[in-house]
Amino acid sequence: MEVQASFERRQTRRIYVGNVAVGGGSAITVQSMTTTRTADVEGTLQQIYDLTAAGADIVRCTCNELEAAEGLAQIVPRSPVPIVADIHHQYRMALAALDAGVHCLRLNPGNIRKPAHIRAVASECKDRQVPIRIGVNGGSLHPDLYRKYGDKVTPEALVESAQMELNYFAEVDFSDVKISVKASSVPLMIEAYRQLADLTEHPLHLGVTEAGPPPAGLIKSTVGIGTLLAEGIGDTIRYSLTADPVQEAKAGRQLLEAMGLRERKNVDLVACPSCGRAEIDVYEVAEQAMEAFGDKEIPLQVAVMGCVVNGPGEARGADIGIAAGNKRGHLFVKGRNVAVVEEQDMVSALVEWAELIHEQGFEAALAKADIVAAEREAERDRVRLLADQGSDVNMAQQKIALIRNRG
Numbered sequence: 001m002e003v004q005a006s007f008e009r010r011q012t013r014r015i016y017v018g019n020v021a022v023g024g025g026s027a028i029t030v031q032s033m034t035t036t037r038t039a040d041v042e043g044t045l046q047q048i049y050d051l052t053a054a055g056a057d058i059v060r061c062t063c064n065e066l067e068a069a070e071g072l073a074q075i076v077p078r079s080p081v082p083i084v085a086d087i088h089h090q091y092r093m094a095l096a097a098l099d100a101g102v103h104c105l106r107l108n109p110g111n112i113r114k115p116a117h118i119r120a121v122a123s124e125c126k127d128r129q130v131p132i133r134i135g136v137n138g139g140s141l142h143p144d145l146y147r148k149y150g151d152k153v154t155p156e157a158l159v160e161s162a163q164m165e166l167n168y169f170a171e172v173d174f175s176d177v178k179i180s181v182k183a184s185s186v187p188l189m190i191e192a193y194r195q196l197a198d199l200t201e202h203p204l205h206l207g208v209t210e211a212g213p214p215p216a217g218l219i220k221s222t223v224g225i226g227t228l229l230a231e232g233i234g235d236t237i238r239y240s241l242t243a244d245p246v247q248e249a250k251a252g253r254q255l256l257e258a259m260g261l262r263e264r265k266n267v268d269l270v271a272c273p274s275c276g277r278a279e280i281d282v283y284e285v286a287e288q289a290m291e292a293f294g295d296k297e298i299p300l301q302v303a304v305m306g307c308v309v310n311g312p313g314e315a316r317g318a319d320i321g322i323a324a325g326n327k328r329g330h331l332f333v334k335g336r337n338v339a340v341v342e343e344q345d346m347v348s349a350l351v352e353w354a355e356l357i358h359e360q361g362f363e364a365a366l367a368k369a370d371i372v373a374a375e376r377e378a379e380r381d382r383v384r385l386l387a388d389q390g391s392d393v394n395m396a397q398q399k400i401a402l403i404r405n406r407g
């Protein structure tokens, strides 16, 4: 007999990272981080789509140099999930990431230490209504706190570091915050999060830092994160593995599903955010698709993409998807174009193919497709759109100019 556990969750405030709710009773979200150079726009976007297909709800990218901020200006408008910019030592990179339009910042209090800089970033975030994660890390604890606690990283030191940062934020009346107190020691991070949970209502981001490669890294992360979740602590999670980040996203998702905290029985619909290249009203088509799939028990990931220029490639991790181009819908399965339909038939074709895959499997569905013809048509529409729209449809160059002026 299967016993369904239920964990009473700690009450926290709700914040929004882009359109994704964190805390306040919302679904626990999975995060991961790209390993590409953020300046490599296409490579980073590809990884973001792969992570999304693997179950990530929010993705973090490093913003460690001006070129990274400029990359973010081009990545954010095309990312299917909200983007968090990871800021290291330079507070100016935080300001540049905000210019680029990121949905959240991650600040490490051990690395950006000048109160005036911290207040400047918090104040700018407040004006732009962008939340911050205070990301305390045992490996880079503020040296004053390290000394204060006897040259040791202790749970109290991690918690005090978070509180100090919160106090700086309070000086500029900023509280749109989530917090992490990660350590590579599982007992240490568990205790730090327990203490923090008693002291604050801010949502908590759980993780075991530098957990290492699988299987040990998976075990450490699962024990640390799982123990806290079972106590009702935690609003968003990240596995930090020395491995392909797709493994992190998958592991996070599987942990939540195993604990009965997330489920995927039906279609998991992902849609691109729609940018200057969109050929259709992505929101409307995504909504129509949601309605058409309704309660159908088809546990596939389905993508609705605004353009054939980037859609099939970006969403190649999805099981099936549709991308608009030149008044036609291009259907793709695992990134391979399989059919071209009229724009008004996009949703019905999507449902039909999803049912076919669910009933007969991927191979049978692909065997029915004329892939060569579908790819030729997709390429034709792609070339045509690029010629019509030009290369800078998202006006990323304007944002890049702003970032360069500030730098």
Ligand code: SF4
Binding pocket: 077, 078, 079, 272, 273, 274, 275, 276, 277, 278, 279, 305, 306, 307, 308, 309, 310, 311, 314
């Ligand atoms: S319209 Fe195209 S380029 Fe823009 S976000 Fe959607 S798929 Fe990506």
